[in-house]
Amino acid sequence: MNLLDKLVIPLSPEHITLLHYISMLIFFLFVPYISIVLGGNILSLFYKSKGLKENNNLYVRFSRDIIETVTINKSIGIVLGMLTLVTSILIYIQLFHNANLTAVKFLTWSFVFVAIGLILIYTFRYSSAFNDLFNSIHDYNTDDQSLKEELENYRNGSKKLTFKAGSFGLAFLLIGTWLFVAGVTVAFFTNEWNGKGYLSIIFSWPVISRFLPFLITAMAFTGATILFSFFYWDGGKKGLSDDYKNFVRRIGINLTAISSVILPIFILIDITNFPDNSYSGGVFFYLTLGLLLLFLGYHYLYVMFKNSNTNYSMHIFLVILVTIFTVIIADQTAMGNANQTQTFELAQNFENVMAKLTEGNKPKVINGEDIYKNICSACHSFDHKVVGPPYKQTLPKYHDDVDKLVNFILNPTQNNPGYPPMPNPGLKPDEAKAVATYILKEVKKYE
Numbered sequence: 001m002n003l004l005d006k007l008v009i010p011l012s013p014e015h016i017t018l019l020h021y022i023s024m025l026i027f028f029l030f031v032p033y034i035s036i037v038l039g040g041n042i043l044s045l046f047y048k049s050k051g052l053k054e055n056n057n058l059y060v061r062f063s064r065d066i067i068e069t070v071t072i073n074k075s076i077g078i079v080l081g082m083l084t085l086v087t088s089i090l091i092y093i094q095l096f097h098n099a100n101l102t103a104v105k106f107l108t109w110s111f112v113f114v115a116i117g118l119i120l121i122y123t124f125r126y127s128s129a130f131n132d133l134f135n136s137i138h139d140y141n142t143d144d145q146s147l148k149e150e151l152e153n154y155r156n157g158s159k160k161l162t163f164k165a166g167s168f169g170l171a172f173l174l175i176g177t178w179l180f181v182a183g184v185t186v187a188f189f190t191n192e193w194n195g196k197g198y199l200s201i202i203f204s205w206p207v208i209s210r211f212l213p214f215l216i217t218a219m220a221f222t223g224a225t226i227l228f229s230f231f232y233w234d235g236g237k238k239g240l241s242d243d244y245k246n247f248v249r250r251i252g253i254n255l256t257a258i259s260s261v262i263l264p265i266f267i268l269i270d271i272t273n274f275p276d277n278s279y280s281g282g283v284f285f286y287l288t289l290g291l292l293l294l295f296l297g298y299h300y301l302y303v304m305f306k307n308s309n310t311n312y313s314m315h316i317f318l319v320i321l322v323t324i325f326t327v328i329i330a331d332q333t334a335m336g337n338a339n340q341t342q343t344f345e346l347a348q349n350f351e352n353v354m355a356k357l358t359e360g361n362k363p364k365v366i367n368g369e370d371i372y373k374n375i376c377s378a379c380h381s382f383d384h385k386v387v388g389p390p391y392k393q394t395l396p397k398y399h400d401d402v403d404k405l406v407n408f409i410l411n412p413t414q415n416n417p418g419y420p421p422m423p424n425p426g427l428k429p430d431e432a433k434a435v436a437t438y439i440l441k442e443v444k445k446y447e
């Protein structure tokens, strides 16, 4: 891990917060993009095989239109599908290098699978267009029997290649996104999952219960994107027959409606698996906001369904997109909560580095209250539980014995069941004494 250590810079608390925000922004780009590629690829493969089996041109055309819509173009694929993941990997290295790099390893493998998956899916897209070209040549009348046979061979060959690229692409993308979800989930359980085997993480219930809502979101957003791109973007696609329009509208509305109705159930199941220390008011606020948005979405879908039109295509697209954002914010907030100890250690490391740099510059006045406010209060309060137990509950057993308390602070041991162990705050003995004296005095006010 020497190479990794070189990538790591000491982080101040402000930088850590900033990295959490950047990570959130990256997810805002990556998750919606990868969702529509995944959902679009599933639909496209499904309708291609159905269309060829039933000899139905409408399906075949739909298959090609979807994959062209969701893959947008190659540069977007590189920026939204690959650069975003690389950036997350770099951020996770900064945030977790001192604890557990399992999350980083999962994200790195996720990158490998997603990148290969995307290359195959873009191949699927371009060879699909090629296929249709062969199909039109096929209808061309010629008396030359050998030319006909040769064309037929090419046509079958290209059809097979297309299907292979599409299905392997789907398999790689599914594995890649699963590993991505696993990586993000590991970040929730940094301490508990230390040393846990990779396979038992991948197939653990918290990971599976997060992958399911991810897949369902992908389908809902794909449906909404189909409505948006066929009927709103750039004034809607031109030159579509009424039959085709009706067909696309029906698929778009049904897919979005079914997925977004079952989505909340899966999100609720998922959040019950969060570690206890990750819940907070913010998490519930954003989840509730997401739910309210979904209800608004149901309303738009219902009106479009009832009136057989597509007037709210843009609205439903935005509603689902913003719902995805709120769920990501809730998720990342919960992850931040779960990693407070972690964050504290990083910040502590930064202080040490700074202290070394500025050593000898100023004589230090040791003040117990300052130490409490700057360090301990991140995890403690006198009268209520924060990360650690309230002082008014733990200090009485020290009976004003400053030295005994100093011993604990210099060398924390696990004393309170139901709490994680306290990380060593890295104080010097005289600092520990100052803060011990201060809190023993201060706690009297809460008796």
Ligand code: HEC
Residues within 6 Å of the ligand: 340, 341, 344, 371, 372, 375, 376, 377, 378, 379, 380, 387, 388, 389, 394, 395, 408, 409, 413, 414, 415, 416, 417, 419, 420, 421, 422, 423, 425, 427, 435, 436, 439
């Ligand atoms: C990163 C979070 C964190 C920080 C910072 C922190 N603590 Fe703790 N503290 C905990 C946790 C968690 C526990 C519960 C551990 C246990 O006892 O099992 C704890 C327990 C305690 C206890 C109870 C010990 C006992 O015997 O029951 C005292 C006293 C305490 N901390 C004092 C301090 C002081 C003083 C500071 C500042 C110098 C500090 N803590 C900084 C997390 C923290």
